Amino acid sequence: MNSQILVSRRSIQLLRVMLSGIFLVASLHHLFNIKKTVNRIDQASFKGLAYFFGNPELLVILSGVVMLIAGFALLIGFKTRWTAIILLAVLIPITLTVQVGQITTLGPLFKNIAIAGGLLFFILNDFKDQQTTKI
Template sequence: MILQSIDRRLTPGPKMSALADAVFRILTSLIFIIGGLGHFGEHRMMLDRIADSPWHDLVVAIGDPSLLLWLSGIVFVVFGIALALGWMTRLSALLILVTLIPITISVHIAPGHVGPLFKNIAIMGALLLLIARGGGAYSLDNRWGQ
């Protein structure tokens, strides 16, 4: 009974729910915008991490690691910004997710990377939520859809 009462009191109203959707979308996008910029600014260090990965040969089989790093950086920055704005939210989240999965497998499934692995898994959950729910009340998707 007490827990139900606490839960009812914590349930936000419509305005707070709409604001929470926007804040969630923007905060989620920041990791991709900042991380994507790191693909350019920390390019050599990231290539070294790929070289040290037990999955290095798989990455090379897919393509040139440097080119893949540039492409993933572009996806993260461009679609991270789109995600922050709530523009093409579902497509942006899907493209980021499709880019994040092979990065997670090739770099974070390695000894000593449990923290980054589960961080990426949590982020994948956030992206799936954005794909399912869309941009929310304060998104360009909803503004232009009206």
Template sequence: MKLHCPRLRAVTQLAFRTLFSLIFLAAGAKHLLAPDAIVGRLVEAPGAALVSALASPKLLVVLSGAVLLLGGLALLTGTLTRWAAVALFAVLVPITLTVQVGAAEGMGPLFKNVALLGGLLHWAVEGGGAFSVDAWLSTHPRLRLPLVGAVGVLTVALALPALAARPPAPGASARRGADATERVLFLVQQPPQLKAALATGQQSLAGRGFPAREVEVLVCGPAITSLLAGDVMEARLAEAKQAGIRVVACGLTLTEKGIAPDKLSPSVEVVENGLVEALQRQAEGFRSVEL
């Protein structure tokens, strides 16, 4: 039986558009509020080399975050819906190709993005529907141009903090790493996060992304098993230590897991209490990033 009810169709469009926008709002907010965590994932992505060749990973993360957030707001309100869908589509395609294709997480995130691309195509063609700002603007066409200008100004305002974080000039990486005053502590709890923290730390010490003169990685929780001698991460731990990263294991977690300290990689140090260690480092002026 085929239902033909314009009002029902308008209501379902509103529900679909509202619920669909939430994933872009959440992703955009995370890109802007916690860019370092996203950068850590980006530098470990299958297409990381291509991303780094284009621009600073942090710049790309913040710019894409601005588009995701504004695009999500536009979908939520039905404002310039078709243009918002096209902009989100343009951002989502490179993210999918560089981060999701061939990712260790499997096919789930890839097909999630494929589904989102299908939804964006729908809104690019369909428009905002009856219950939308677009529908209201159709009766107030003179306000459309000022609204487009306001969206452009807002996009620039969100992106301005990232515009200063340009890639270093050729030959400047070593100098920036030596002159950096920041000290960074990564708090790692899950095994996949350790790899990202080590890679980001090495980049920081080399003066790329967020330059730092000192980097420590504090490991607690399930990630502690990645520090065992003979684990697949042992070579990475040795490489990180050689680069100047101090990797520390929480003694309380070792006791809880029944792991003897001598079972850990020789590249790892042990502290009695990871929480106390983190507090001490923060008191000493370290910037802490919890993954």
């Protein structure tokens, strides 16, 4: 069964640009507020997950650098599929440690789930440089 949907190239660009914003802002927060971000990890119920991967301060800096570079790559459309994979790999442990680990409200958790959905869109679809794309 070959079902195709026509999607405007402009809508794909808008999604990519708008999705990149959260990572660019988060990267700056990680890099300029390291102590505050580490404190959020330390207060999370699942902080052991972060500590499993190493020193939380180093992880905050590393994730900030990765989100900055990959967020910019997503913004400009460079290697979009790989960029989305990298960002999803950063988003999942953050979501599990902080959002699930501090589940006082469901909003931040579902925000990250929505962001993951946007990233999955770019991971699962291979877009060519066309005015209209079939998916």
